[in-house]
Amino acid sequence: MKILSKDTDLIELLTDAEKAAYIDPQSTSHDQANIVSKTIRMDFDSPASGNLKITASYKIGTDHFVITFLSQLQSPESNELQRRHLTLLGDAYTGIITALLPQSDNTYYSGAHDEVSAIADIPELNWEQIQQRLKITGNETVWQLQNQGFKAFSMLDVVIPEVIYLPFKARGDLHLKGAHKKGGDIYVFKIATAFYNNPSRGLASSQGMMMVFDARTGDAIMVLRDEGKLTDLRTAIAGRNAAQQLMSEAEVTGIGVLGTGVQARLQLNLLRDLYPNCRQLRVWGRSPKNTASYAQEMTQNGWQVTVVEHPKQVAETANLIVTTTASEVALLSADDIIIENTLVIAIGADMPGKLELAPSLLKKADCILIDSIIQGKDHGNAADALQTGIITESDLQEFGDFLNNGLKKPESEKKLKLFLSSGIGVQDLQIVQATLSGS
Numbered sequence: 001m002k003i004l005s006k007d008t009d010l011i012e013l014l015t016d017a018e019k020a021a022y023i024d025p026q027s028t029s030h031d032q033a034n035i036v037s038k039t040i041r042m043d044f045d046s047p048a049s050g051n052l053k054i055t056a057s058y059k060i061g062t063d064h065f066v067i068t069f070l071s072q073l074q075s076p077e078s079n080e081l082q083r084r085h086l087t088l089l090g091d092a093y094t095g096i097i098t099a100l101l102p103q104s105d106n107t108y109y110s111g112a113h114d115e116v117s118a119i120a121d122i123p124e125l126n127w128e129q130i131q132q133r134l135k136i137t138g139n140e141t142v143w144q145l146q147n148q149g150f151k152a153f154s155m156l157d158v159v160i161p162e163v164i165y166l167p168f169k170a171r172g173d174l175h176l177k178g179a180h181k182k183g184g185d186i187y188v189f190k191i192a193t194a195f196y197n198n199p200s201r202g203l204a205s206s207q208g209m210m211m212v213f214d215a216r217t218g219d220a221i222m223v224l225r226d227e228g229k230l231t232d233l234r235t236a237i238a239g240r241n242a243a244q245q246l247m248s249e250a251e252v253t254g255i256g257v258l259g260t261g262v263q264a265r266l267q268l269n270l271l272r273d274l275y276p277n278c279r280q281l282r283v284w285g286r287s288p289k290n291t292a293s294y295a296q297e298m299t300q301n302g303w304q305v306t307v308v309e310h311p312k313q314v315a316e317t318a319n320l321i322v323t324t325t326a327s328e329v330a331l332l333s334a335d336d337i338i339i340e341n342t343l344v345i346a347i348g349a350d351m352p353g354k355l356e357l358a359p360s361l362l363k364k365a366d367c368i369l370i371d372s373i374i375q376g377k378d379h380g381n382a383a384d385a386l387q388t389g390i391i392t393e394s395d396l397q398e399f400g401d402f403l404n405n406g407l408k409k410p411e412s413e414k415k416l417k418l419f420l421s422s423g424i425g426v427q428d429l430q431i432v433q434a435t436l437s438g439s
Helices: 007-011 016-022 127-137 139-154 229-246 262-274 288-300 359-364 381-387 399-405 425-437
Strands: 035-044 049-059 064-074 081-091 097-104 124-126 164-168 172-181 186-195 206-214 220-225 255-258 280-284 304-307 320-323 343-346 367-370 396-398 417-420
Touching: 007 097, 016 049, 016 064, 035 164, 035 172, 049 164, 049 172, 097 220, 124 127, 127 139, 127 229, 127 425, 139 229, 139 396, 139 399, 139 425, 172 425, 186 425, 206 229, 206 425, 220 425, 229 262, 229 343, 229 399, 229 417, 229 425, 255 262, 262 288, 262 320, 280 288, 288 304, 359 381, 367 399, 381 417, 396 399
Parallel strands: 124 220, 255 280, 255 320, 280 304, 320 343, 343 417, 367 396, 367 417
Antiparallel strands: 035 049, 049 064, 064 081, 081 097, 164 172, 172 186, 186 206, 206 220
């Protein structure tokens, strides 16, 4: 990724159509046609007060997309208003951010495109360097930071702005998510893309990076080129932490997994240390080939694997079940759970329209923990059950509230419990904090 130093460096990378669409405020309405654009705002009150405006734009048919961050923050110790303008340039064919222009006291481009010096270079970490830092931080600290994030979120101590979604017709899409813990020194934004033709270019279909900003000035201070792996890791940790809190080793009769992808592997790697005496594993996967490969890998890792033909067969002997699929139809229903003391960790349904657990299963559950009640209204497994009135918001308890105050229904401790996770920005913030702690 190139770190640009002035406006003209950016302009030289753009076509005439892109300049008119993204840069020139005098462009005609014709020039602005076919532009997909979304703007969000984020407000801050500590450690500095002010706001941040983010705009993501893509002119259909062009080679690049642009994301701009415009922040205005004022520290209580200073009367000076800190203005920062950061521009990201991305490849509209792969979703990869290719150039970055950080600037100070330059809130908008002028018609003359005056050159303005950029702020200092921004360090960039690759996945190997990120892993090294997380190793220094240590697993226990990484796990506890995630729990602290959930606690802060449920105490309303985390600011999470609206998500930006940018579609690229027939190519892929981009999501931009952010979070700031009130009073915290940093805020974080994550850019995650999925471009389906990337494998033909020798690239992974999923690309991702996280950007770290100084919450006192708005300066971009670090780029984490994690390629989406930090999201995978923090998602797996959420499942691991829920299992640790909700199911003791003595209670586990067997572990079950629906799905055979990245999360099916990461979740098992973390659960293995939590339940060293349980090696009974039941697996269901949609693809026989992928399921056989996964079963062989897990067998080599010390699991006694049974592959089943139907999702409900996983629950015949397993009372700790992890669902990791991208399914849009329910895989488990109320009648499928036959062991009273069962924990289902559902982490595959992370977007609107995805569904792994039937509303009847949510109705049957004695306890439903969820990462975010607000997000659960239209994301993942809770959405349909809420919208149809099968359950109500009062049937849900946020995981952070549980960590702070215990189960809302203590009598459900050894009964049917669900943990529903669609992923929230504070998880990204905390995994970045864990990385920085290993500096």
